Amino acid sequence: MMKYKKQFIxxxxxxxxxxxxxxxxxxxxxxxxxxxxxxxxxxxITLPSNPTTGYSWFLTDYNHQLLKPVNHQxxxxxxxxxxxxxxxxxxxxxQQEVPVPQKTxxxxxxxxxxxxxxxxxxxxxxxxx
Numbered sequence: 001m002m003k004y005k006k007q008f009i010x011x012x013x014x015x016x017x018x019x020x021x022x023x024x025x026x027x028x029x030x031x032x033x034x035x036x037x038x039x040x041x042x043x044x045i046t047l048p049s050n051p052t053t054g055y056s057w058f059l060t061d062y063n064h065q066l067l068k069p070v071n072h073q074x075x076x077x078x079x080x081x082x083x084x085x086x087x088x089x090x091x092x093x094x095q096q097e098v099p100v101p102q103k104t105x106x107x108x109x110x111x112x113x114x115x116x117x118x119x120x121x122x123x124x125x126x127x128x129x
Contacts, residue, residue, distance in 0.1 A: 033045065033124055033125065033126045033127070034127045034129065035094060035126065035127065035128045035129070040094075041093055041094050041096065042070070042091060042092065042093050042094075043091070043092055043094075043126075044089050044090065044091050044092075045089075045090045045092070045106060045108075045124055046087050046088070046089050046090075047087065047088050047089075047090070047108065047110075047122070048085055048086075048087060049074060049085060049086060049087060049088040049110070050083070050084075050085030050086070051074060052083050052085075053112075054112040054113075055110055055111060055112055056074075056088065056110070056111075056113075057088045057090070057108045057109070057110050058108060058109050058110075058111065058113075059072075059090065059106070059107075059108055060107050060108060060109050060121075061105070061106070061107040062092075062104070062105070062106045062107070063102075063104040063105075065095065065098060066094065066095055066098050066102055066104050066128070067092045067093070067094060067095065067104065067106065067126070068092060068093045068094075068095060069090060069091070069092055070091050070092065070093050071089075071090070071091035072088065072089070072090050072091070073088070073089050074086060074087070074088050074089075075087045075088075075089060090106075090108075092106070092126075094128055098128075100128045100129055101127065101128055101129050102127070102128045103125065103126070103127050103128075104125075104126050104128075105123050105124065105125055105126065106123070106124045106126055107121060107122070107123045107124075108121070108122050108123075108124075109121050109122075110122070
């Protein structure tokens with residue numbers, strides 16, 4: 001049990017360090033996210049975001065049998081400019097009992113929670129091999 005705690009803590013620290021100090025790669029819907037499921041059970045979708053405007057990304061559709069969202073966080077920009085945008089990072093696990101290859105989509109909307117009409121939608125294709 002202690003071994004797993006140490007592994008989790010090390011993994012969490014590495015994730016935070018790479019998230020804070022590295023410039024995240026922003027995903028774009030025109031490029032598929034390809035995952036080798038046997039080696040990689042977790043992947044991120046990184047989206048530009050500026051919550052100071054009231055907007056944020058909402059996960060609106062995904063394959064519940066293939067993917068499981070496990071984390072969502074906002075990462076502020078490295079600069080100290082007031083009102084500057086950062087990134088939202090969504091982390092997903094691939095369900096291990098699902099056979100591969102699989103092709104699915106993940107859809108987000110960028111909107112203010114109190115507005116339902118003015119939403120930008122982004123759909124990403126995820127391929128598992």
